[in-house]
Amino acid sequence: MDEDEFRKQFMKKSVFRQASSLDLSYVPEKLYCRDEALKALIFNFRRIMDEREQPSVNCLILGKGGVGKTCTARYFGKNFRTIAIENDIKLFLEYFNCINFRSKSKIIRELLAKYQHGSGRGFSDDEALKLILSQLIREQGYMLLVIDEIHLLKSDDVLALLDIAETFGHQNAKLSLLLISRSKDWMNIETERILSRLNEKIILKPYNFEESMQILQYRSDLAFKENVIDNINLLAMIGQIVVDHKNMRHGIEILRKSGSYCDKEGLDQITADIIREASNDVYPTFRNDIIDQLKDQEILALYGIVRSLINKGEPFTLVDDAFEEYKAISENYSIEPHVKMSFRKYVRQLTQLKIVASKTVRIEDATRGRHLEITLLDIPARKLMELLEDIIEKKFGT
Numbered sequence: 481m482d483e484d485e486f487r488k489q490f491m492k493k494s495v496f497r498q499a500s501s502l503d504l505s506y507v508p509e510k511l512y513c514r515d516e517a518l519k520a521l522i523f524n525f526r527r528i529m530d531e532r533e534q535p536s537v538n539c540l541i542l543g544k545g546g547v548g549k550t551c552t553a554r555y556f557g558k559n560f561r562t563i564a565i566e567n568d569i570k571l572f573l574e575y576f577n578c579i580n581f582r583s584k585s586k587i588i589r590e591l592l593a594k595y596q597h598g599s600g601r602g603f604s605d606d607e608a609l610k611l612i613l614s615q616l617i618r619e620q621g622y623m624l625l626v627i628d629e630i631h632l633l634k635s636d637d638v639l640a641l642l643d644i645a646e647t648f649g650h651q652n653a654k655l656s657l658l659l660i661s662r663s664k665d666w667m668n669i670e671t672e673r674i675l676s677r678l679n680e681k682i683i684l685k686p687y688n689f690e691e692s693m694q695i696l697q698y699r700s701d702l703a704f705k706e707n708v709i710d711n712i713n714l715l716a717m718i719g720q721i722v723v724d725h726k727n728m729r730h731g732i733e734i735l736r737k738s739g740s741y742c743d744k745e746g747l748d749q750i751t752a753d754i755i756r757e758a759s760n761d762v763y764p765t766f767r768n769d770i771i772d773q774l775k776d777q778e779i780l781a782l783y784g785i786v787r788s789l790i791n792k793g794e795p796f797t798l799v800d801d802a803f804e805e806y807k808a809i810s811e812n813y814s815i816e817p818h819v820k821m822s823f824r825k826y827v828r829q830l831t832q833l834k835i836v837a838s839k840t841v842r843i844e845d846a847t848r849g850r851h852l853e854i855t856l857l858d859i860p861a862r863k864l865m866e867l868l869e870d871i872i873e874k875k876f877g878t
């Protein structure tokens with residue numbers, strides 16, 4: 481490529497007005513169809529502004545994947561902070577996703593590092609929390625902690641977080657919690673005691689067709705230039721897919737993929753075929769939003785699983801076979817492979833994250849009697865392999 485050609489590539493027109501508005505972490509200016517949830521959140525948390533003793537409030541948002549839990553919580557947090565500051569309340573807003581912070585300790589350490597500038601090493605969780613809480617009082621501040629995918633923490637950890645006001649005294653706890661979880665996963669950690677510490681459980685239902693259309697219209701207006709989608713029937717196609725899968729993320733992904741396809745092919749409009757093609761490329765239960773946030777060892781373990789699935793050409797593989805592939809790939813990148821017991825742990829974690837499914841099965845004529853079978857959910861092994869190769873090359877390639 482010479483310089484002229486290089487420049488030409490930059491001159492190419494794009495269908496996007498603002499491509500980043502379709503990133504999964506993007507929080508839109510307006511939130512449609514979640515007024516009830518927002519009103520419930522406002523009703524609960526406004527007490528922090530209205531009451532002199534600034535109580536500790538704990539709410540939980542529940543719902544299936546892709547119903548807008550994260551988006552609603554972030555939208556609420558952002559706007560609540562603005563209003564709080566207008567009311568002279570120094571509100572610190574912190575968002576944690578438990579995919580990145582898998583225990584209460586990790587979250588507390590991170591907070592301590594941020595607010596106390598120390599490593600927090602040598603402190604117990606309670607000591608560290610005490611430091612954070614006294615800092616808040618000293619600064620006359622208040623903290624709203626949003627914790628996403630909370631089911632990845634142990635039940636005890638969740639209870640301990642919800643119990644902060646009880647443990648340290650209500651007047652000392654200038655801190656409230658907004659927790660988020662998928663309904664099904666939440667059932668595994670919910671206990672009577674946890675329930676009794678929640679001010680409200682807010683359940684988000686999947687969007688119906690009209691709601692999906694309203695949201696898609698808004699999001700596509702933000703993302704695309706005029707006339708890129710010039711026919712309401714095209715949006716209706718996507719709206720129907722969203723409703724079929726009960727998942728808005730699916731719709732946003734289709735918009736993003738369709739736009740990228742146009743840019744790559746130099747087209748200036750999205751067509752029905754492009755949408756069909758893009759929707760074939762989106763897997764309803766596959767969590768493409770978390771795949772690049774996995775830990776190094778989990779990525780390698782997943783790669784081992786995928787490679788052994790492809791080698792076998794069967795719908796499931798066994799933990800021993802996947803382990804062999806995992807060792808090979810680790811060595812390829814000069815990474816010391818962990819022992820099989822750890823590997824099993826990574827497989828369990830991937831199962832818990834719903835990236836793979838695994839189950840222990842009995843086998844008739846084997847001496848050991850049981851083994852662990854692993855399968856993928858709805859993404860084909862080859863597709864996942866392509867994704868992982870990219871990530872691994874970025875992470876470990878030289």
Ligand SMILES: Nc1ncnc2c1ncn2[C@@H]1O[C@H](COP(=O)(O)OP(=O)(O)O)[C@@H](O)[C@H]1O
Pocket residue numbers: 502503504506507508510511512513514543544545546547548549550551552695699728729732
């Ligand atoms: N009411 C809404 N208005 C605009 N965009 C939305 C709305 N609800 C969901 N989305 C978008 O749909 C996608 C999935 O939402 P998300 O909050 O990640 O779902 P969940 O956390 O429930 O899995 C995100 O890209 C989000 O921005």
Ligand SMILES: [Mg+2]
Pocket residue numbers: 549550551628
């Ligand atoms: Mg979410």
